[in-house]
Amino acid sequence: MSNKKQIYIHQIQAPSAKNLMPLAAGLLASFLKKDKEILENYNIDINIIRENPQTTSQKCCLADVQAFSCYSWNFQQNVAVAKKIKSLNPNCLIIFGGPSIALSQRFDELKVFFEKYDFVDVVVHGMGEWTLLDILKARLLGKGFEGIDSITYKNKKSKIGFTSNTHSKSNFKKNVNEVPSPFLDGTFDKILAHHKEIISGTLWETNRGCPFSCTFCVQGDSIFNNVEHFNMDRLRNELDWIGRNKIPYIFCTDANFGMFKRDVEIAKIICDVKKKYKYPNYFMVNWGKNLSERVLEVAKVLR
Numbered sequence: 001m002s003n004k005k006q007i008y009i010h011q012i013q014a015p016s017a018k019n020l021m022p023l024a025a026g027l028l029a030s031f032l033k034k035d036k037e038i039l040e041n042y043n044i045d046i047n048i049i050r051e052n053p054q055t056t057s058q059k060c061c062l063a064d065v066q067a068f069s070c071y072s073w074n075f076q077q078n079v080a081v082a083k084k085i086k087s088l089n090p091n092c093l094i095i096f097g098g099p100s101i102a103l104s105q106r107f108d109e110l111k112v113f114f115e116k117y118d119f120v121d122v123v124v125h126g127m128g129e130w131t132l133l134d135i136l137k138a139r140l141l142g143k144g145f146e147g148i149d150s151i152t153y154k155n156k157k158s159k160i161g162f163t164s165n166t167h168s169k170s171n172f173k174k175n176v177n178e179v180p181s182p183f184l185d186g187t188f189d190k191i192l193a194h195h196k197e198i199i200s201g202t203l204w205e206t207n208r209g210c211p212f213s214c215t216f217c218v219q220g221d222s223i224f225n226n227v228e229h230f231n232m233d234r235l236r237n238e239l240d241w242i243g244r245n246k247i248p249y250i251f252c253t254d255a256n257f258g259m260f261k262r263d264v265e266i267a268k269i270i271c272d273v274k275k276k277y278k279y280p281n282y283f284m285v286n287w288g289k290n291l292s293e294r295v296l297e298v299a300k301v302l303r
Contacts, residue, residue, distance in 0.1 A: 004040075004041060004042055004043050005041060005043070005063075005064035006042065006043045006044075006045065006063040006065075007032070007042050007043070007063060007064065007065040007067065007136070008045050008046075008047055008060045008063045008065070008067070009029055009044065009045070009047070009067045010046075010047045010066065010067065010068045010069065010078065010081065011025035011046065011047075011048055011074075012047065012049070012050050012068075012078060012081070013048055013050045014050075014071075014073035014074065018200050018201065019048070019198045019199055019200050019201075020199070020200070020202055020203050020249075020251060021182075021188055021191065021192070021201070021247070022046060022048050022069070022191070022203070023202070023204065023205065024069040024098060024128070025046045025048070025069055026183075026187050026188055026191070027129060027179050027182060028067065028128055028132055029044050029182065030179060030180040030181065030182045030185050030187050031129040031130075031132075031133060031180065032044055032133060032136070033180070033185070033187070034180055035133060037137065037140070038133065038136055038137070041140055042064075042136065045063075047059075047060060048191070048195065049195075050074070050077060053077065053080035053081045053083075053084050054084060056081045056084075057081055057084035057085045057088060060081075060085060061084075061085045061088040061092070063089075063092060064093065064139075065092065065093045065095065066082060066085055066092055066093070066095065067095040067128075068081075068082060068096050068097070068098070069097060069098040069128075070096050070100035071098055071099055071100055075100045078096070082094050082117075082119055082120065083117075083119045085119075086119035093121050093122065093135075094119060094120050094122070095121065095122045095123070095132070095135065096117075096120050096122070096124070097123065097124035097125075097128045098128070099218045101123050101125060102125065103126055103167075103221045103223065105152060105164050105166065105167070107160075107164075110123075110162060111160065111162075114152075120154075121153060121154050122145065122151055122153040123151065123152050123153075124150065124151050125151065125152070125167065126150045126167070126171065126172055127150075127171065127172060127174065127208070129174075129179050130171070130174055131148060131149070131150060131151060131171070134148045135148060135151070145165070146163075147165070148165055149167060149168040149171045150166075150167045150171050152165070167223055172209075172223045172226065176208055176228045176229070176230055177230060177231050177234070181234055181238055183237070183238040183242070184234070184237055184238065188241070192245060199247070200248065201247060201248060201249025201250060201251060202242060202249070202250055202251070203251050204238065204242070204250050204251070204252055204253065205230070205252065205254055206230055206235055206252065206254050206257070206266060207227050207228060207229045207260075209225065209226050209228055209255070210225065210256060211227060211256075212256075212289055219255050229260075232262065232265070232266075235266060235269070236269055239269055239270060240273060242273065242279065242280055243273035243274065243278075244277055246277065246279045247280055248279055248282060249280060249281065249282045249284070250270075250280050250282065250283050251284045252284065252285045252286070253286075254285065254286060256286065256287070256288040257285040257286060257287060257298070258288040258294055258295035258297075258298040258299070259291050260288075263288075263294070264297055264298055264301060267302050270283060271301060283302060
């Protein structure tokens with residue numbers, strides 16, 4: 001019998017018929033799996049199913065760590081599941097991250113958050129791969145979370161009940177190519193094998209960050225102004241995986257697809273994959289905010 005602990009990474013689907021491969025959870029899992037110490041001590045599982053929170057919590061409650069990727073469409077479901085899990089397993093560590101967790105680290109917002117969601121132990125502000133790894137390593141050593149950038153965590157020693165570790169600029173300028181691809185390392189093969197009957201598409205990204213400062217957008221903060229690109233060989237192989245596995249729909253999560261020169265080449269690769277496998281059939285993007293001529297060129301290629 002294995003003595004390993006378990007971590008569940010939850011990226012629960014939206015309440016619709018469109019169920020997408022969980023990119024954020026996949027990237028987190030892939031990054032953790034490349035660390036020898038984590039692999040020796042943890043089994044890593046991903047949950048994507050939206051169901052009765054009682055059912056999910058019963059299945060997952062024995063895990064030592066529960067990490068939730070939070071979006072507007074699954075936040076309340078995450079809350080319901082996490083609250084029930086904490087009641088069943090008070091010693092588990094519950095972590096919330098993702099776009100629905102504010103980057104601002106404002107005291108008044110955090111105070112309300114931890115009062116309202118007192119079952120959450122840690123929130124991650126911003127990119128999660130490196131941060132989650134640091135949290136797990138600290139937990140394995142029985143250490144606190146001091147020194148881990150861009151998180152806020154419950155702290156009984158604090159007069160206010162929590163401690164917020166400030167952002168580090170370097171934390172948002174990591175080399176994204178250090179994160180293995182869940183499309184290519186077997187992570188998504190496993191998910192597709194278990195859930196092929198409900199998967200209708202995938203989330204996919206070619207870069208992270210945005211040079212603009214739109215106040216309505218999670219990437220409008222200045223700490224996200226640096227754009228980091230995934231390398232072309234990786235993207236080419238990921239697209240081949242998508243076509244080969246007959247994934248009909250891609251939602252590209254880039255903030256400005258069509259703004260960079262290489263986006264024309266990426267569009268041509270998508271078309272080549274479509275010709276080879278007859279998939280994908282749909283490509284959804286957030287178009288670039290400027291350089292309209294290039295955006296039009298990319299659109300013409302895809303058309």
